[in-house]
Amino acid sequence: MTTFNKLLDMKGRLCLITGASGSIGSVLSETMSELGADLIIVDKDLGKLNKLKKTLEKKWENNIYSYECDIEYETERKKLFRKINAKFSNLNCLVNNAAFIGSSKLKGWNEPLEKQSLETWRRAFEVNLTAAFHFCQLFFPLLKISKGSNIINISSIYGEYAPDWSIYENTSINNPAAYSVSKAGLNHLTKYLASYFAPNVRVNTISPGGMKRNQDKQFVKKYKNKTLLKRMSKEDDLRGALAYLATDLSEYVTGQNLRVDGGWGI
């Protein structure tokens, strides 16, 4: 029987995380570092990435490579791929985490449906769904030849469940249609690719519930009451799910959506 230590060991493996310097991305990056993986961290702001790289390398003594890339643009994605493909001969894990989220400051985004703009809808699809598809397509050859390789798409409970508008009443918080619908697309992309890339590369989804982040008190109260565990999520809640899906602990698991939502959706 293989020991848990061995199953969890990511030493010698390389993991690419998009949106790595964001709130969840930095916790995912720390988790993979603690498991011993080397990392390629990708985001829009090189300064923030390098800060994260310095902190994590000092703490975990792994190798971290930071790349600035605006994943909204096909040319930028291809440029990133060319750089990585030229430098590395393996890629064991790809985490598609970057996204426009509910609180992103975009025109025609955090608005009632009637005011949500087509331009922002298209941009959200490009970042939340098309970029993930494109990275999976570009990096598949590298993943295919690497040990224990897998893809993890970070979705949301809203990829599966319609919003309950009563929790948003009298708040400035909203839930743009493009967010939910792009995440629903990501959920299906996981299943499609799990089937297409099998048996070489496993593909799974993690669907987090809402993170507690200074939201309106009434919103938090109503949100908590909709979960079985009676609280909003914190970034650390995702560490176990990532460790399970990214490592050999889950080597017989593909095409799944692991909800980490305190029992919001059952």
Ligand SMILES: NC(=O)c1ccc[n+]([C@@H]2O[C@H](COP(=O)([O-])OP(=O)(O)OC[C@H]3O[C@@H](n4cnc5c(N)ncnc54)[C@H](O)[C@@H]3O)[C@@H](O)[C@H]2O)c1
């Ligand atoms: N915050 C929540 O409550 C919540 C709940 C469920 C799921 N999620 C999902 O978790 C993931 C991370 O969300 P978060 O809460 O950490 O958000 P965040 O805004 O803190 O982090 C997102 C990161 O993605 C990056 N990013 C956005 N657009 C990009 C682009 N065009 N190119 C490169 N990088 C880009 C941002 O710069 C940021 O660092 C997202 O996929 C989100 O949908 C979040």
